[in-house]
Amino acid sequence: MIAKLIKVTLFMLVLGVMPTYAQRKEAMEREREQYMEKQMDQYRDRVDTFVTLLKIDEFKGEIIKQKIDDFYQKRNQIVFSERHQQFEKDAFVEQLKTSHFLDVKELYTEETIASVLRFIEDNKAEIKKLQKSQTKKNN
Numbered sequence: 001m002i003a004k005l006i007k008v009t010l011f012m013l014v015l016g017v018m019p020t021y022a023q024r025k026e027a028m029e030r031e032r033e034q035y036m037e038k039q040m041d042q043y044r045d046r047v048d049t050f051v052t053l054l055k056i057d058e059f060k061g062e063i064i065k066q067k068i069d070d071f072y073q074k075r076n077q078i079v080f081s082e083r084h085q086q087f088e089k090d091a092f093v094e095q096l097k098t099s100h101f102l103d104v105k106e107l108y109t110e111e112t113i114a115s116v117l118r119f120i121e122d123n124k125a126e127i128k129k130l131q132k133s134q135t136k137k138n139n
Contacts, residue, residue, distance in 0.1 A: 101117065115130070
């Protein structure tokens with residue numbers, strides 16, 4: 001009798017905990033989606049600012065935006081892949097950095113390509129550097 005009471009009590013306890021776990025999981029998933037949306041908006045703003053600071057025409061600017069977007073998509077596929085070890089991922093990302101912008105190299109100056117490569121390495125620092133050089137040129 002007591003064993004049955006304990007089993008029923010444990011069963012009721014498990015049923016009581018399950019919905020709260022599901023609710024917490026849903027809330028965490030929503031929070032994660034909101035965070036990812038915010039990060040994506042900030043990323044788009046940084047890319048737009050970077051392309052504007054490069055002072056290139058709209059057509060070339062769109063090509064750079066597309067290439068940067070494509071680079072980050074490929075990089076994320078590599079980084080979040082579970083097929084490779086971390087040291088392999090690092091090597092693949094480095095290879096991607098060197099090879100991804102080769103096909104558009106003839107459209108841009110060496111300085112622009114170098115700036116794009118610095119941007120994909122540390123986009124905030126590159127934007128600050130371009131903004132500093134802009135203010136120096138304006139003064």
